Amino acid sequence: MSDDGTAYHYTTMHSALSIVESGRLLATMPEPNERAVLWFSRHPYFEPTAIKPRTDEAGELHWLTLAEARLAGGGLVRFGYPVDKLLSWLELLGAADIHPDRACELLLAGMRCGASSGDWMGSLAAIPVWECTVEVFNDCGRWEPADYFSAVTEGVWDCRNRPEFEREWRLLAVRCARSAVHTLTDPRSRRVLDVAERYAKGQASEAELDEARKAACDAACDAPHGPSAWAALLAFDVAADHAWSIAWAAIKNVAWLAGVLAADGSADEKFYAAWSAAINEGLHEMGVAIASAKARIGSEVAA
Numbered sequence: 001m002s003d004d005g006t007a008y009h010y011t012t013m014h015s016a017l018s019i020v021e022s023g024r025l026l027a028t029m030p031e032p033n034e035r036a037v038l039w040f041s042r043h044p045y046f047e048p049t050a051i052k053p054r055t056d057e058a059g060e061l062h063w064l065t066l067a068e069a070r071l072a073g074g075g076l077v078r079f080g081y082p083v084d085k086l087l088s089w090l091e092l093l094g095a096a097d098i099h100p101d102r103a104c105e106l107l108l109a110g111m112r113c114g115a116s117s118g119d120w121m122g123s124l125a126a127i128p129v130w131e132c133t134v135e136v137f138n139d140c141g142r143w144e145p146a147d148y149f150s151a152v153t154e155g156v157w158d159c160r161n162r163p164e165f166e167r168e169w170r171l172l173a174v175r176c177a178r179s180a181v182h183t184l185t186d187p188r189s190r191r192v193l194d195v196a197e198r199y200a201k202g203q204a205s206e207a208e209l210d211e212a213r214k215a216a217c218d219a220a221c222d223a224p225h226g227p228s229a230w231a232a233l234l235a236f237d238v239a240a241d242h243a244w245s246i247a248w249a250a251i252k253n254v255a256w257l258a259g260v261l262a263a264d265g266s267a268d269e270k271f272y273a274a275w276s277a278a279i280n281e282g283l284h285e286m287g288v289a290i291a292s293a294k295a296r297i298g299s300e301v302a303a
Contacts, residue, residue: 012073213239251282
C-alpha cells in the first residue's frame with residue numbers, strides 16, 4: 001500500500017494517450033444496475049488486476065508479466081490522485097451499488113493474481129488529467145515523472161479546440177509528417193506538406209490547400225503497400241480539417257511508422273523502443289506548440 005497519500009490509475013501507454021487526448025480519466029462501463037467506477041489502487045508498484053490475461057495457443061488464460069504487459073501496451077503509465085479525494089473499496093460497494101455476488105467475483109479475481117482489495121479505491125466521477133501526476137515505467141523498472149505528459153495535460157484541454165491555436169496544431173502535424181519524409185516517394189505527398197505549412201501561416205488559400213490534399217489522396221492510393229502507403233496517408237491528413245485532431249493523429253501515426261521501420265518485421269522490442277521514443281518526442285513537441293501559441297497570443301494582445 002502506498003504511504004504517500006496517493007493512489008494510482010495504472011494503464012498502458014496506448015490507453016494513456018487516449019486519456020490525455022480526451023482530457024479526463026473516465027469510469028469503466030458498469031455491470032447492469034451498477035454505477036460506473038474509475039478505479040485506482042494504493043499499490044506502490046503496480047496493481048495486479050490492471051494486467052489483463054491473454055488466451056494462449058492452447059486456449060488457456062495466461063497472465064502477462066509486467067515486462068510483457070509493458071511491451072504489449074507500448075509502455076506503462078500511472079496517473080496519481082490524492083487518496084483523500086477517493087472512495088475506499090468498502091465505500092464503493094454501496095456508492096456504486098455493486099451487488100454482493102459481483103463483489104465476490106471481483107475479490108476472487110483479485111486473489112488469483114495476487115491483488116488486495118485493501119488497495120482498491122475509486123471515483124464515481126471523471127477526473128481531469130491535469131489534476132493528476134503522471135509517471136511512466138522506465139527501462140530500469142522504476143516509475144519516473146513524465147514531464148512531456150505534464151506539459152501537454154496542463155494546456156491541451158483548455159486550448160485544443162480554440163480557433164487561435166489552429167496554426168500551431170497544423171504546424172505540429174506538418175513537423176511530425178516531415179520526420180517521415182524519407183519514406184515519401186511521391187512529390188504530391190511532399191507538396192501537401194509545404195502547402196499545409198503555408199496555409200497555417202496565412203500564405204496559402206483554402207482552395208490551394210484543398211487542391212493539394214486531393215492530389216495527396218491520389219498519391220496515397222497509388223503508394224505501394226507498406227510504410228510508404230502509411231507515410232503517404234500521414235501526409236494527406238495534414239491538410240484535413242480540425243487541426244487539433246490531425247496533430248494528435250500525426251503524433252500517433254509517426255510513432256507507429258517509426259516502430260514499423262525499426263522492427264523491419266523482427267523483434268517487438270525494436271518496435272516498442274522506436275515507437276516509445278517517437279511518442280515521447282511528439283508529446284514534447286505538443287507541449288512546445290502550446291507554449292508557442294500562448295506566447296504568440298499574448299504578444300498579439302499586448303500589441
